[in-house]
Amino acid sequence: MKRFNDSVKPSFEHLGVLTTSNAGLGASRDLLLSRLITGKLSVEDQDIKFPPGMRDPEPSKGREDHA
Numbered sequence: 001m002k003r004f005n006d007s008v009k010p011s012f013e014h015l016g017v018l019t020t021s022n023a024g025l026g027a028s029r030d031l032l033l034s035r036l037i038t039g040k041l042s043v044e045d046q047d048i049k050f051p052p053g054m055r056d057p058e059p060s061k062g063r064e065d066h067a
Contacts, residue, residue: 035041
């Protein structure tokens with residue numbers, strides 16, 4: 001039983017650290033998101049680089065949308 005406890009103890013300690021970090025990140029997210037939504041925080045002048053999966057698709061060249 002001691003061998004098992006010695007084996008899993010680091011995992012549970014790491015879980016505690018991650019849980020604490022996650023709570024802090026959630027609080028930061030909530031604070032920043034509310035400020036973004038209300039306009040108290042602007043990102044208008046920021047040079048934000050989105051990862052490829054988050055980018056808007058580029059329009060096809062040589063094709064025009066007629067709506």
